[in-house]
Amino acid sequence: MSTNRRLLAMGAAVAAMSVVPTSAMAADSIITGVGSSDLSLSVPATVVSAGFLTPGYTTDFTPSPVAVVAPTGAWVLKVKDAINAGQLQKGGAANCDDSVATFAQPLKFTSEVLLGGTGVSSATAVSGTNVTVASGSTLLDTVHVAYKQAVGWDEAVAAGCNYATTLTYTVAAS
Amino acid sequence: MRTRSWLPVLALVSTGVAAGPAAAQSTKGSLGIRPPIVDVVAAPPRGLPQATITNTTRDAMKVTVFPTLLGQSLDGTLQTQERPDQLGAATRLLSVAPRAFTLEPGHQRTVAVRWLGTLPAAKAAYLGVVFSGIPRRAASGGVTFNPRLVQVNRLRRPGPYVSRGRLVGLRGAQAGVRKLRFFVGVRNLGEVAEKPRRTSFVIHDASGVAVLRTRWKAAPLILPGATVEVPVDLAEVLPAGRYVAQALMRFGRNPKLEKIERPFALAGPNLLPTPALKLGDVRPSGTPGGPAHVKVTVRSTGTAPASGTLAVSLLRLGGTKPIARTSAAAQRLGPKRDVVRELDVGRVEVGLYRVQVVLRDGGRVLDTRTEGFRVTAGRSFLDRYKGAVAGVGAAVLLLLLLLALLRGWRRRAELERELAAARAAQGPPPGPPDQP
Numbered sequence: 248m249s250t251n252r253r254l255l256a257m258g259a260a261v262a263a264m265s266v267v268p269t270s271a272m273a274a275d276s277i278i279t280g281v282g283s284s285d286l287s288l289s290v291p292a293t294v295v296s297a298g299f300l301t302p303g304y305t306t307d308f309t310p311s312p313v314a315v316v317a318p319t320g321a322w323v324l325k326v327k328d329a330i331n332a333g334q335l336q337k338g339g340a341a342n343c344d345d346s347v348a349t350f351a352q353p354l355k356f357t358s359e360v361l362l363g364g365t366g367v368s369s370a371t372a373v374s375g376t377n378v379t380v381a382s383g384s385t386l387l388d389t390v391h392v393a394y395k396q397a398v399g400w401d402e403a404v405a406a407g408c409n410y411a412t413t414l415t416y417t418v419a420a421s
Numbered sequence: 422m423r424t425r426s427w428l429p430v431l432a433l434v435s436t437g438v439a440a441g442p443a444a445a446q447s448t449k450g451s452l453g454i455r456p457p458i459v460d461v462v463a464a465p466p467r468g469l470p471q472a473t474i475t476n477t478t479r480d481a482m483k484v485t486v487f488p489t490l491l492g493q494s495l496d497g498t499l500q501t502q503e504r505p506d507q508l509g510a511a512t513r514l515l516s517v518a519p520r521a522f523t524l525e526p527g528h529q530r531t532v533a534v535r536w537l538g539t540l541p542a543a544k545a546a547y548l549g550v551v552f553s554g555i556p557r558r559a560a561s562g563g564v565t566f567n568p569r570l571v572q573v574n575r576l577r578r579p580g581p582y583v584s585r586g587r588l589v590g591l592r593g594a595q596a597g598v599r600k601l602r603f604f605v606g607v608r609n610l611g612e613v614a615e616k617p618r619r620t621s622f623v624i625h626d627a628s629g630v631a632v633l634r635t636r637w638k639a640a641p642l643i644l645p646g647a648t649v650e651v652p653v654d655l656a657e658v659l660p661a662g663r664y665v666a667q668a669l670m671r672f673g674r675n676p677k678l679e680k681i682e683r684p685f686a687l688a689g690p691n692l693l694p695t696p697a698l699k700l701g702d703v704r705p706s707g708t709p710g711g712p713a714h715v716k717v718t719v720r721s722t723g724t725a726p727a728s729g730t731l732a733v734s735l736l737r738l739g740g741t742k743p744i745a746r747t748s749a750a751a752q753r754l755g756p757k758r759d760v761v762r763e764l765d766v767g768r769v770e771v772g773l774y775r776v777q778v779v780l781r782d783g784g785r786v787l788d789t790r791t792e793g794f795r796v797t798a799g800r801s802f803l804d805r806y807k808g809a810v811a812g813v814g815a816a817v818l819l820l821l822l823l824l825a826l827l828r829g830w831r832r833r834a835e836l837e838r839e840l841a842a843a844r845a846a847q848g849p850p851p852g853p854p855d856q857p
Contacts, residue, residue: 285453285454285455285457285475286453286454286455286457286570286572287451287452287453287454287475287570288451288452288453288568288569288570289450289451289568290450290451290452290478290480290554290556290566290567290568291566293558293563293564293565293566294563294564295562295563295564296563308563308564311566313566314451316451316453317457318456318457318458321641323498323499325498331741332741334739334741335564338562347738347739347773348738348739349738349739350738350793351738351773351775351791351792351793351794352791352793353791354564372789372791375741377500379496379498382498384639394564399793401793401795402793409562409563410562410563411562411563411564411565412564412565413564413565413566413567414564414565414566414567415553415566415567415568415569416566416567416568416569417501417551417569417570417571418568418569418570418571419457419498419499419501419549419570419571419573420457420458420573421497421498421499421573421641421642
């Protein structure tokens with residue numbers, strides 16, 4: 248009888264383990280840093296509009312590449328504009344007095360990954376929350392990000408008036 | 422305790438960042454961290470490997486370092502959670518020092534990281550350490566960039582843990598012409614981050630014969646409580662017909678086989694009747710004192726009926742916080758059909774505004790659109806009165822002109838009649854002289 252009880256108890260234990268399996272790890276602690284190199288992100292040069300921002304037209308910005316180095320190969324690059332939510336802001340120059348403070352449309356981007364990751368092919372708005380720009384699975388890759396700004400026909404912009412914002416690129420390995 | 426040596430990693434500090442011709446030629450250098458991922462099985466509190474941050478840009482960099490909780494998106498990417506309460510919770514689990522410093526060009530600095538604990542009853546903590554750099558540079562027009570790097574810390578207490586995952590969804594999507602992609606939804610119901618394993622994906626035809634077998638590849642590590650959709654691309658082309666898709670897996674250490682099945686139909690070779698919605702025209706307008714009126718066209722661009730919800734936010738031009746919001750549904754819109762929704766939102770006065778329209782399918786954003794508009798002063802009562810008077814005056818003038826023309830025409834007709842009568846009274850006109 249006691250043998251049967253022991254068998255039942257063992258069976259119940261095995262069944263319980265199959266439902267909630269436990270780690271075979273001992274109490275010993277293990278520290279493992281993954282990767283043999285840095286996770287790094289290049290800091291692109293400031294990009295400026297290819298021409299004057301003109302009412303009624305969409306102006307492209309000179310594209311700037313972003314280089315990503317990821318140790319595990321898998322990475323994701325995101326962008327956000329924490330302060331202006333993707334809205335270019337008028338500079339303080341005197342010739343900007345008659346220009347609108349900002350535009351109805353936010354700054355938009357498209358991206359291409361040089362070595363075959365996933366970019367964003369349709370123009371996507373920059374916002375105050377992180378938006379994925381690209382992801383990839385190579386150790387070193389370059390993302391070409393192109394920006395464009397649409398200016399409404401009724402949005403006055405004085406020639407030479409500068410508009411600016413600062414975007415934050417975030418990269419994480421996964 | 423076993424600790425992997427970090428010396429070989431340290432030797433790569435200066436080379437890892439500058440690697441790659443594209444990076445060297447086109448950019449201003451990099452901000453780099455090491456190690457980017459830390460896996461630990463230990464009992465907190467305890468110190469973690471120091472993080473090293475390196476600045477190879479030409480600018481001095483103001484660096485702030487802070488811990489965050491990590492969440493996971495449906496596509497498997499990790500998200501830092503940065504609401505104030507979430508940041509507060511993260512600082513109770515992980516400490517970093519120093520938290521702010523200036524890093525000169527070509528310099529590096531180490532940051533001490535200490536694991537303080539886990540959330541109550543949790544067996545593991547998944548925490549990010551954000552290294553946020555702000556280059557010191559002269560203000561200029563254009564778009565400037567700040568780099569941020571996230572170190573991922575996967576920290577687990579020693580001892581047993583629950584390992585359990587469930588298949589919670591299976592859906593197909595058209596990934597291109599004759600390209601099918603299925604998404605297998607996996608939820609981690611366990612206590613630590615783990616992956617699906619021994620996966621398979623099978624498609625049966627209407628008679629129950631397996632016509633396709635494959636595996637899902639590259640499933641990411643799934644955080645406890647998170648759901649991730651793992652994509653499965655089909656290489657074969659299936660003809661039109663009815664099928665059943667079946668995904669199978671085991672999760673983590675759990676030997677239990679999990680299975681999910683979903684029937685589906687193909688409208689053509691590898692052609693799913695896929696619902697898809699896009700925004701068409703967005704036309705905002707408004708009059709002072711009234712609501713903003715937004716006319717939104719929703720287009721069904723897929724090959725199956727589609728439903729979605731529209732969220733409309735009204736903002737001042739240049740503002741970032743909505744003044745007012747409203748929403749509407751677009752239900753069961755047939756393929757290639759359009760529907761127009763007219764929505765009133767908030768209240769506008771004279772000025773410049775913009776509306777943001779977001780089209781969602783559940784939590785998934787399908788399309789977004791922002792349109793600006795100007796609200797101009799409406800016509801006052803006096804203006805309307807003057808306009809009405811001017812309109813009546815013009816009509817009276819036109820009427821008088823017509824009457825004058827009519828009178829002139831009648832007078833001319835009378836004169837012609839009188840002339841004809843006079844000629845008739847005088848007899849016939851003399852004939853031409855006789856010819857010799």
